[in-house]
Amino acid sequence: MTQGVLSLDNRLGLDKYEIDEQSHISIEHSRCANCGLKPCLTVCPAAVYVWVEDKVAIRYENCLECGTCTIACEGGGNGGITWHPPQGGFGIVFRYG
Amino acid sequence: MDEFDVVIVGAGPAGATAAYLCANAGLSVVVIERGQQPGSKNVSGGLIYAQIYDEIFPNFWKDAPVERTITGHSVVFLGDTAATALDYRAEASAPHYNAFSVLRAKFDPWLAAQAEAAGAMVMPGFTVDELIVENGRVCGVKAGGDELRAQVVVVAEGTRSQLLKQAGLREAYSPKDVSIGIKEIIQLPEQTITDRFQCLSADEGAAYTLVGHTGGVQGGGFIYSNRDTLSLGVVAKIDSVYKSKKQPHEILDEFKSHPFVARLIHGGEVVEYSAQTVHRGGFHLIPQLYGDGYVVAGSAARLLLNNVMTLRGMDVAVASAAAAAKAVIEASGKGDFSAAGLASYEEYFKATSVYKDMQTFKNVYPLLENDRLFSTYPDMVCAIMEDMFSVQLQPGKKGYRALRDRMKDHDVSLLNLAKDVYQIGRGVAL
Ligand SMILES: Cc1cc2nc3c(=O)[nH]c(=O)nc-3n(C[C@H](O)[C@H](O)[C@H](O)COP(=O)(O)OP(=O)(O)OC[C@H]3O[C@@H](n4cnc5c(N)ncnc54)[C@H](O)[C@@H]3O)c2cc1C
Ligand code: SF4
Ligand code: SF4
Numbered sequence: 001m002t003q004g005v006l007s008l009d010n011r012l013g014l015d016k017y018e019i020d021e022q023s024h025i026s027i028e029h030s031r032c033a034n035c036g037l038k039p040c041l042t043v044c045p046a047a048v049y050v051w052v053e054d055k056v057a058i059r060y061e062n063c064l065e066c067g068t069c070t071i072a073c074e075g076g077g078n079g080g081i082t083w084h085p086p087q088g089g090f091g092i093v094f095r096y097g
Numbered sequence: 098m099d100e101f102d103v104v105i106v107g108a109g110p111a112g113a114t115a116a117y118l119c120a121n122a123g124l125s126v127v128v129i130e131r132g133q134q135p136g137s138k139n140v141s142g143g144l145i146y147a148q149i150y151d152e153i154f155p156n157f158w159k160d161a162p163v164e165r166t167i168t169g170h171s172v173v174f175l176g177d178t179a180a181t182a183l184d185y186r187a188e189a190s191a192p193h194y195n196a197f198s199v200l201r202a203k204f205d206p207w208l209a210a211q212a213e214a215a216g217a218m219v220m221p222g223f224t225v226d227e228l229i230v231e232n233g234r235v236c237g238v239k240a241g242g243d244e245l246r247a248q249v250v251v252v253a254e255g256t257r258s259q260l261l262k263q264a265g266l267r268e269a270y271s272p273k274d275v276s277i278g279i280k281e282i283i284q285l286p287e288q289t290i291t292d293r294f295q296c297l298s299a300d301e302g303a304a305y306t307l308v309g310h311t312g313g314v315q316g317g318g319f320i321y322s323n324r325d326t327l328s329l330g331v332v333a334k335i336d337s338v339y340k341s342k343k344q345p346h347e348i349l350d351e352f353k354s355h356p357f358v359a360r361l362i363h364g365g366e367v368v369e370y371s372a373q374t375v376h377r378g379g380f381h382l383i384p385q386l387y388g389d390g391y392v393v394a395g396s397a398a399r400l401l402l403n404n405v406m407t408l409r410g411m412d413v414a415v416a417s418a419a420a421a422a423k424a425v426i427e428a429s430g431k432g433d434f435s436a437a438g439l440a441s442y443e444e445y446f447k448a449t450s451v452y453k454d455m456q457t458f459k460n461v462y463p464l465l466e467n468d469r470l471f472s473t474y475p476d477m478v479c480a481i482m483e484d485m486f487s488v489q490l491q492p493g494k495k496g497y498r499a500l501r502d503r504m505k506d507h508d509v510s511l512l513n514l515a516k517d518v519y520q521i522g523r524g525v526a527l
Contacts, residue, residue, distance in 0.1 A: 005354075008346050011281075011370035018133065039272075039339035045279050045346060045372035065138060066372035067257040068277045068345075072335055075272040085131050085259070088241055089222035093137045096282040096326065096369045097201030 008047055012062050020090035023060040024083065025069075031080035032056050039072040040081065056080070065092050101125045102429060104238055104247035105217075106225045106260060108135035108209045111395025111414035112253035114153060116212035116219070118422035119251075124429055126217040127247075128209070129240050131224040136205025139255075140280055140373035142319045143198050143328045144304055146412040149451070151193035153419060154211060161207045163197035164323035165302030169295065172406055173357060175310035175318075176479025180357035189301055198302050198321045198328065200282075225254070228264045228391070234435075235264070235390035249425055249434045250391045253418065256374045258397040266388065272335040274382060274399075276316060279345045279372045280330035283365035287325045293361060294322045306406055307358070309475025312351045314341050315468065317405075320361055327362060329353070332375060332408070334465075345372065375410065378403045380459035386417075386446065387439040392425060394418040402451065403465065404458040404525055413451050420445035464524040469509065469517055477507045 025048070032038070032055070040049040046062040049069065065085065073081040085091070103119050105112045108130035120126045132138040144167060150157050158166075166189045173182040187195075209219050229237040229244060237246035238260075254260055256275070261267040287299050294303040302322035311318060316333030331345075331352050338345060352358060376382070378401030386393055394400075395414030402409040424442035428434050446452055464470060484499035494502065504514060 005350050006367060008344070011346060011367065014368060014370055037339065042342055042344055043277070043335060043339045045277065045344075045370075047344065064370075064372045066140075066277060067374040068275075068335055068338075068372070070257070071270050071272050071275050071374065072339055074269050076336055076339055083259075084226075085224045088131050088224040089133045091138075092371075093133055094140060094202050094369065094371055095137075096203075096328075097136055097139050097141070097205075097371065 012046055015064070016093045016095060017061065018090045018093055019061050020086045023058060024086040024091070025058050025060045025063065026082045027056050027058060028080045028082070029055055031078040035078035035080065037076055039076040040069050043072045044069050063091065101127050101245065101247045103127075103249055103251060103425060104129065104245050105251040105253055106238060107253040107255055107397070108219060108221065109139055109205060109253060109255055109395060109414065110208060110411045111397070111418040112251065113205070113208035113212045114415045114418040115251045115253060115394060115422045115425070116217040117153070117215050118419060119425055120212060120215040120217035122426045124426065126212075127245065128212060128217055128219045129223050129225050129238065129245070130209070130219065130221045132221055134206055134221050135209035135219065136202045139201040139205055140278065140371045141201055141411060142278070142280075142330060142408060143200060143321050143323070144196050144407075145199050145204075146196050146409055147193040149412045149415045149419070153415065156192065158194060158197060162203040163199055165198050166194045166300055167196040167198060167304050168301045169303030170406070171303065171305045173305055173307045174475035174478045175307055175355050175357060176476040177310070178356055179479035179483060180355070181478050181482050186295070196304070198304070198323050200323060200326075225260060228260050230264050233389060235388070248390075249428065249439070251418075251421060251425070252391055252393045252397050253395050254397050256376055256396040258393070261393065261397065267384065272339070274377050276332045276334050276375050276377055277338060277345060277372060278330055278332045278375050279349050280328065280370070281349065281367050282369040283327045283329055283362050284325060284368045285327060285365040289364070290322050290325065290327065296322075299324065305361070308405070309471060310352060310355045311471065312341060312343050312348045313472055314338050314343070314348060315465065315471055317471070318352050318358070319408075320358065326368065327365065329358075329362065334377065335374075375408075376401045377462070377465060378455070379462045380455045381462070383455070386421070387424070387436060387442050389436045390434055392421040392439055392442050394421045402455050402458060404461050405464065406525070416449045416451040417446055420449060458525065461524040464520050467517060467520060469513065473507050473509060477503050477509065480506065
């Protein structure tokens with residue numbers, strides 16, 4: 001099956017998650033309005049950030065907890081992301097790592 | 098509200114090592130880990146360089162869940178469709194066997210179990226929400242609504258080190274100084290991997306570092322052989338990723354589509370997709386490693402060694418944690434956990450071979466910034482090899498002529514080449 005290219009959703013579907021009811025990511029939307037590059041929209045390996053109706057929407061359930069978005073938003077964006085680790089035991093569960 | 102000698106945040110290689118050594122010295126130690134189990138949040142390429150592990154956990158490979166002993170190391174330059182490899186093979190002759198491949202979800206629980214056996218308490222499933230700081234001194238952590246007080250906190254929370262930032266104990270990171278690693282685990286039969294990676298038995302494995310063909314981003318790829326899986330990934334500088342406007346999984350797909358890579362993974366099935374940030378490392382980025390009531394070890398202290406050929410974070414984490422533990426144990430003897438009481442951490446760390454290696458490779462950093470290394474040279478090297486190997490209607494060229502012609506094709510001036518050779522020399526060779 002690997003010979004064909006896997007879609008991102010198929011890839012994320014391979015992973016195990018313990019989904020928390022509450023989002024561990026929040027956005028201060030007023031900052032995004034003044035953010036030229038919007039790196040969050042491209043840099044996330046799980047495409048958690050999407051541009052919907054003039055706003056950044058979050059699909060936090062897919063988060064791989066890599067930390068890229070916060071660094072990209074701080075240094076290349078406008079600091080709109082607040083990211084906390086999910087509460088203990090929740091979120092991504094790597095079986096190989 | 099318990100009072101411990103040592104509270105450790107994170108059960109990665111750094112946290113587990115510090116816990117093991119402090120508990121062995123008779124201190125009361127608790128390790129708090131946010132994953133369901135140690136390792137369930139952790140991603141790495143997966144090569145552990147064994148020397149320091151062997152020093153602390155003698156003959157660990159007999160017992161620890163390592164995948165394969167790495168006996169082959171290759172650096173491969175990927176051109177558009179061709180590849181040129183520098184292939185090194187050795188016998189897995191003697192302990193400590195230099196390097197092993199590991200899977201973190203299996204290896205980290207073993208390390209944590211060593212700490213537990215030495216008497217440390219490991220608490221998985223709890224996220225530390227903040228450090229408790231009173232009068233400028235770290236005196237414990239808050240986790241899951243509880244406070245845990247300690248004489249000293251070992252911050253070993255990995256690359257993001259959110260807690261240090263919240264407490265104002267570190268500066269913000271720049272997207273230029275951090276990379277994203279995007280990884281897949283690809284399953285293949287054990288025998289197929291043994292054959293394809295040219296190993297004599299299933300105990301042996303090989304590691305490929307690949308330069309080029311990463312969609313114009315600054316970074317490189319890796320493929321490491323495990324028992325019946327491969328660890329495959331691309332590590333790329335964060336700002337170069339968002340400037341490329343390519344999504345990380347697209348960069349990964351481009352890498353996987355290269356014929357050299359495609360041959361190695363042919364017929365395999367992807368079973369996990371993961372990502373993690375990794376500092377780009379560098380001697381000049383080593384921060385202050387301690388303060389009143391705390392020490393920082395491993396990736397939380399940005400400690401990493403990258404010399405293009407190898408990426409070393411896990412042994413660096415262990416070495417720094419061992420130096421930190423030594424200082425903590427001494428501080429406990431003196432009853433002084435102030436910054437002054439913990440300052441010997443720095444001396445101990447500076448005495449390690451890891452620190453000296455970081456110093457030796459301190460000029461690699463500019464090399465990692467050099468776009469030609471990732472985008473131009475790999476293809477140029479392959480083109481020159483093509484000139485050497487292919488027989489065509491036109492008369493062939495000797496080496497220097499081929500080089501000059503290919504430099505022209507690739508827009509590389511003699512001056513640039515000279516500068517780059519100098520940089521490579523300063524970085525990794527001379
Ligand atoms: C793609 C990639 C490839 C790599 N390849 C290699 C390689 O081949 N060889 C090598 O040696 N190194 C490699 N590295 C680097 C290596 O992974 C790190 O240097 C190493 O894991 C650092 O160990 P650590 O103990 O400091 O941190 P980590 O291993 O990151 O451990 C930190 C721990 O703290 C926990 N934690 C974090 N925050 C909290 C909190 N608030 N509360 C409770 N727990 C918390 C985490 O869950 C984690 O278990 C690679 C890294 C990446 C991303
Ligand atoms: S990068 Fe940050 S500030 Fe910019 S759009 Fe994304 S979340 Fe908003
Ligand atoms: S932590 Fe990584 S996976 Fe999660 S939202 Fe940020 S960039 Fe995406």
